[in-house]
Amino acid sequence: MSGLFISFEGIDGAGKSTHIDALAQAFRAQGRVVTLSREPGGTPLAEKLRGLVLNEAMDAMTEALLVFAARRDHVQQVILPALARGEVVLCDRFTDATFAYQGGGRGFDLQTLGVLEQWVQGTGEGALLQPQLTIWFDLPPSVAAQRLASARVPDKFESQPQAFFEKVAQGYAQRLAADPQRFARINADQTTDAVWRDVAQAVKGKGLLP
Numbered sequence: 401m402s403g404l405f406i407s408f409e410g411i412d413g414a415g416k417s418t419h420i421d422a423l424a425q426a427f428r429a430q431g432r433v434v435t436l437s438r439e440p441g442g443t444p445l446a447e448k449l450r451g452l453v454l455n456e457a458m459d460a461m462t463e464a465l466l467v468f469a470a471r472r473d474h475v476q477q478v479i480l481p482a483l484a485r486g487e488v489v490l491c492d493r494f495t496d497a498t499f500a501y502q503g504g505g506r507g508f509d510l511q512t513l514g515v516l517e518q519w520v521q522g523t524g525e526g527a528l529l530q531p532q533l534t535i536w537f538d539l540p541p542s543v544a545a546q547r548l549a550s551a552r553v554p555d556k557f558e559s560q561p562q563a564f565f566e567k568v569a570q571g572y573a574q575r576l577a578a579d580p581q582r583f584a585r586i587n588a589d590q591t592t593d594a595v596w597r598d599v600a601q602a603v604k605g606k607g608l609l610p
């Protein structure tokens with residue numbers, strides 16, 4: 401069986417985590433082995449870098465370099481081996497988040513991010529490791545802020561103003577426009593059941609679940 405790589409994206413509080421476990425269960429019910437992971441993070445080293453990125457003040461380039469360093473370790477240690485074993489890798493965020501947060505939100509140069517993407521995810525002869533499917537939970541920043549206000553103490557990104565998340569959302573929209581086949585855009589401003597229905601439909605629509 402060939403490996404399958406799915407990523408989940410959206411602004412903070414968009415509702416990704418709520419559905420990743422449910423999708424893992426759906427794949428396990430089909431007899432698939434599932435690797436659940438997240439970015440930044442997913443390895444001991446990358447989790448240390450996550451702690452820095454989410455808690456320390458730094459400029460946009462430092463943030464970009466740290467998330468790509470974490471990604472390199474994660475890709476080498478976890479994602480590629482799991483795909484080689486034929487597993488389903490469900491990853492809470494991947495490189496689209498860097499283009500959205502560091503590129504869109506922070507305004508860091510997109511061309512430089514493209515070079516780093518090639519370095520970190522290049523698999524030879526110009527090919528790039530990318531998810532087969534990216535599920536983008538699209539939620540207005542005002543709604544996400546309301547959801548998060550009652551959910552947890554905000555980290556460095558979650559404390560950003562609404563205008564930052566408007567730019568992050570534009571960053572995601574640009575990534576979708578550049579690679580529409582890979583993306584499923586989900587209206588996350590619905591009940592949890594309705595969002596799950598759309599998530600399941602997106603995965604089935606790609607022929608990844610019966």
Ligand SMILES: Nc1ncnc2c1ncn2[C@@H]1O[C@H](COP(=O)(O)OP(=O)(O)OP(=O)(O)O)[C@@H](O)[C@H]1O
Nearest residue numbers: 411412413414415416417418547551590591592595
């Ligand atoms: N459809 C929904 N309607 C109302 N509340 C929701 C919905 N989906 C998730 N929530 C709630 O919103 C909050 C954020 O959800 P969740 O943690 O799944 O988002 P997330 O995208 O994983 O966020 P982050 O990326 O910041 O970790 C949680 O309290 C969750 O219970």
Ligand SMILES: Cc1cn([C@H]2C[C@H](O)[C@@H](COP(=O)(O)O)O2)c(=O)[nH]c1=O
Nearest residue numbers: 412439440467493494497498501502557
């Ligand atoms: C991969 C990645 C993530 N971020 C930001 C986005 C979120 O605010 C946090 C991760 O927190 P989550 O609760 O696990 O969603 O990190 C980023 O700025 N750049 C990235 O590449």
